[in-house]
Amino acid sequence: MKAEAWIFGVTALFVAVVTPAYWFLAEDWTGTTALVMTALLFGMVTMYLGFHASRMDSRPEDRKDGEIADGAGELGFFPPYSWWPLWCALALGVIVYGTAMSAWWLVIIGFTVGAVVTCGFVFEYYRGEHAH
Structure with missing residues (x-):
């Protein structure tokens, strides 16, 4: 989950940098508020993923020497159809x-x-x- 934390972290940083530029160019409260909330949301997801990535065993896709075959096996429970x-x-x-x-x-x-x-x-x- 380290890769996902990095992706969300970079996106949060990008949105945080774009927000003041948007405010100075457009002076729009609605868009600026939406961008601030988006940056905070991405930051929250980054913290969650980073917190759990540091406390769990690394997945095959998180390791540099990971092979495709390392991810084989049961992946979990997938429910059948439901009305x-x-x-x-x-x-x-x-x-x-x-x-x-x-x-x-x-x-x-x-x-x-x-x-x-x-x-x-x-x-x-x-x-x-x-x-x-």
Whole structure:
């Protein structure tokens, strides 16, 4: 993760250098604020990646003598298909639509359906075909 920390760090430095230049050329509060927040966000990610890179074993891609074969093996758990994200998105859509149309009864229905669907999404791997 050292390479990723360097990439984010260089980008944070670039945005931090560009921000004052943007302010002096454009005198735009909105863009300057967005650039400041972008620099802070990249700095935060840089600190996170640097913190974890110093405390974990180096990955094959982080070592100078790393080979492609060193990265072979199990990479982790990748879930199979799931319909729950679709229902979560539809429940959120109902909530947003109800809010935009000031139909509070629709918002209440959306939150009720959303609570049930979120529980189904969270506990998806505790029952059924893919339980473990």
